[in-house]
Amino acid sequence: MSDFEKKKLEMDLKDFAKRNFESPSDCRNISQIRFYIRELCIKIEEYEHRFNFVPSWAYALLAQYNMAQNKMIHVEFRNAYC
Numbered sequence: 704m705s706d707f708e709k710k711k712l713e714m715d716l717k718d719f720a721k722r723n724f725e726s727p728s729d730c731r732n733i734s735q736i737r738f739y740i741r742e743l744c745i746k747i748e749e750y751e752h753r754f755n756f757v758p759s760w761a762y763a764l765l766a767q768y769n770m771a772q773n774k775m776i777h778v779e780f781r782n783a784y785c
Contacts, residue, residue: 704756713758716746720764727764727771733779736772743768 723742730736743765750757
């Protein structure tokens with residue numbers, strides 16, 4: 704795969720994420736974050752299978768959503784048991 708093709712795939716995935724996802728810091732409930740995590744994982748798997756290429760920022764975005772989810776779970780736990 705050429706650098707041009709990789710760049711095009713990266714731009715396509717960025718456009719998809721920008722259109723369909725909110726930033727992790729803007730998410731306000733855990734179900735919303737879980738939905739975004741699930742959709743992003745599906746998209747990453749699709750890119751792995753179809754193109755054998757996933758931009759590194761996609762994994763970084765997934766990590767940000769996971770971090771936001773973990774913070775919300777911690778707050779829920781603290782509120783329920785403390």
